[in-house]
Amino acid sequence: MASQLNSGSDLGFEADLFKAADKLRGNLEPSEYKHVALGLIFLKYISEAFAAYHAKLEQEEFADPEDAEEYLAANVFWVPPEARWEHLQANAKRPQITFIDVNTGKERVGDIGNLIDNAMDSIERANAAVLKDVLPKEYGRPQLDKTMLGELIDLFSKVGMHSADGKSKDLLGRAYEYFISQFAGAEGRRGGEFFTPRSVVQTIVEMLEPHHGRVYDPACGSGGMFVQSERFIENHQGRRSDIAIYGQERNHTTWKLCKMNLAVRGIDADIKWNNEGSFLNDAFPTLKFDYAMANPPFNISDWWQPQLEGDVRWKYGQPPAGNANFAWLQHIIHHLAPRGTAGVVLANGSMSSQQSGEGDIRKAMIEGDVVDCMVALPGQLFYSTQIPACLWFLARDKSANGHRDRRGEILFIDARNLGHMVDRTRREFSESDIATIADIYHRWRAKPDAGLDEYQNIPGFCRSALLEEVRNHGHVLTPGRYVEGVALEDDGIPFSEKFEKMRSQVFVNFAESRLLDQAIELALGQVSPNE
Numbered sequence: 001m002a003s004q005l006n007s008g009s010d011l012g013f014e015a016d017l018f019k020a021a022d023k024l025r026g027n028l029e030p031s032e033y034k035h036v037a038l039g040l041i042f043l044k045y046i047s048e049a050f051a052a053y054h055a056k057l058e059q060e061e062f063a064d065p066e067d068a069e070e071y072l073a074a075n076v077f078w079v080p081p082e083a084r085w086e087h088l089q090a091n092a093k094r095p096q097i098t099f100i101d102v103n104t105g106k107e108r109v110g111d112i113g114n115l116i117d118n119a120m121d122s123i124e125r126a127n128a129a130v131l132k133d134v135l136p137k138e139y140g141r142p143q144l145d146k147t148m149l150g151e152l153i154d155l156f157s158k159v160g161m162h163s164a165d166g167k168s169k170d171l172l173g174r175a176y177e178y179f180i181s182q183f184a185g186a187e188g189r190r191g192g193e194f195f196t197p198r199s200v201v202q203t204i205v206e207m208l209e210p211h212h213g214r215v216y217d218p219a220c221g222s223g224g225m226f227v228q229s230e231r232f233i234e235n236h237q238g239r240r241s242d243i244a245i246y247g248q249e250r251n252h253t254t255w256k257l258c259k260m261n262l263a264v265r266g267i268d269a270d271i272k273w274n275n276e277g278s279f280l281n282d283a284f285p286t287l288k289f290d291y292a293m294a295n296p297p298f299n300i301s302d303w304w305q306p307q308l309e310g311d312v313r314w315k316y317g318q319p320p321a322g323n324a325n326f327a328w329l330q331h332i333i334h335h336l337a338p339r340g341t342a343g344v345v346l347a348n349g350s351m352s353s354q355q356s357g358e359g360d361i362r363k364a365m366i367e368g369d370v371v372d373c374m375v376a377l378p379g380q381l382f383y384s385t386q387i388p389a390c391l392w393f394l395a396r397d398k399s400a401n402g403h404r405d406r407r408g409e410i411l412f413i414d415a416r417n418l419g420h421m422v423d424r425t426r427r428e429f430s431e432s433d434i435a436t437i438a439d440i441y442h443r444w445r446a447k448p449d450a451g452l453d454e455y456q457n458i459p460g461f462c463r464s465a466l467l468e469e470v471r472n473h474g475h476v477l478t479p480g481r482y483v484e485g486v487a488l489e490d491d492g493i494p495f496s497e498k499f500e501k502m503r504s505q506v507f508v509n510f511a512e513s514r515l516l517d518q519a520i521e522l523a524l525g526q527v528s529p530n531e
Helices: 013-023 030-058 068-073 085-091 112-126 146-157 168-187 198-208 224-235 252-264 325-334 355-367 431-445 467-472 495-525
Strands: 097-100 107-110 213-217 243-249 269-273 289-294 336-347 371-376 389-395 409-414 462-466
Touching: 013 146, 013 168, 030 068, 030 085, 030 112, 030 146, 030 168, 030 252, 085 112, 085 146, 097 112, 107 112, 112 146, 168 252, 198 224, 198 289, 198 336, 198 389, 198 431, 213 224, 224 243, 224 252, 224 289, 243 252, 252 269, 289 325, 325 336, 325 355, 325 389, 355 467, 371 431, 409 431, 409 467, 431 462, 462 467
Parallel strands: 213 243, 213 289, 243 269, 289 336, 371 409
Antiparallel strands: 097 107, 336 389, 371 389, 409 462
């Protein structure tokens, strides 16, 4: 297996690695095991990157391979001797290990779990500017099987994270991303809180094309939007330094995953964490961004606090306390630069809901001409929910950035029939599906001299609608209304909730019917047959 896993060109090595690692999990829950496995992959990667640069410095006449400053200058993590992978591997199967505790400076006796925790502490101290409070340090807890840890170290030791052509980050990035996706699938709803499926992220990135400027995600999870943005730039021969990345995450554990995910790819980013989240404690209150990409939690009902009353972000109307969908949209619009664009994943209900003033906010956004494009997605794309979802594309100026002037128009794309099932429960877009959606959007936005084929409506798939037509539909943005005949609305409420409400109403109707029967019987009983 080692030779297969070492092959960076073998597209199956991530799956093989995950299967092998998952066999070692035993009875440990995926939510716990996730941090065990991802932490070790991270440790393996930075240790190998360090070793590669260490070997390079050894060949240079005046370089000092043990000088931490040498690595800082080369944007390589400094790994102290006690944290290097070969040290962990040499002690992986020993029941007792004597080592120097980096926190106390004193000698102590422990097991491989304690040694890993000590290594994590040591690396954080040596690279505090990037990794402070980021790495998992719970390997020494008694509940964790130390034999399993030793076997995991052996497994990852067989995998060359660094390819001969120097594209080492690609190998680890693929493994790390695959592990995150598999853990998200295993955790179901909870997993979706930190992971947006790659094909959904890629669709947003390919449509927005973040070439340069500031990129922002106010609910960034494990950082998938940023990883795909960097990948987009590399695939189009751009420079990473042309974009600056900013994100915020309120879940501290997920924030750690994001920091690690970006660190192993060498992505420089300003990722903030606080308990309150983007609404109550905006980490970038004065910054404006050229691109915003987000998959915020759908339909959250516990977001409102009194201090949000009359907030400057609610330009198009105050969002209802019982649903944050239009709070997310307005928060993102507020943070867009004058020519900024955004892609946001939301529940389908956001396109048609009239509840609690949401219809009025949507109308104000449409009349304010900030809605650029709506994409209806197929079901079963997400790990966390079966609620059908859509993509909102927003633009502060629909005539800007060298594009065709599309003021007073909205593009509707119905992508519900695209995608393929990857297992019994989940669907994915193919590269061809993503290209089809993005190409339609780019042709619609392009000027006639841009070298692209002229945009044309495709019945059943896409249509450019004028503002007057959207008004005639009551400012409802469901693509099915525009690309073909009127579609059934989806309010984004799970069927189980609808069924429970319907059942309660049926019981109420039965009760009222019985009361009516009794009243009729009473009335009839008072009527004399001789009258």
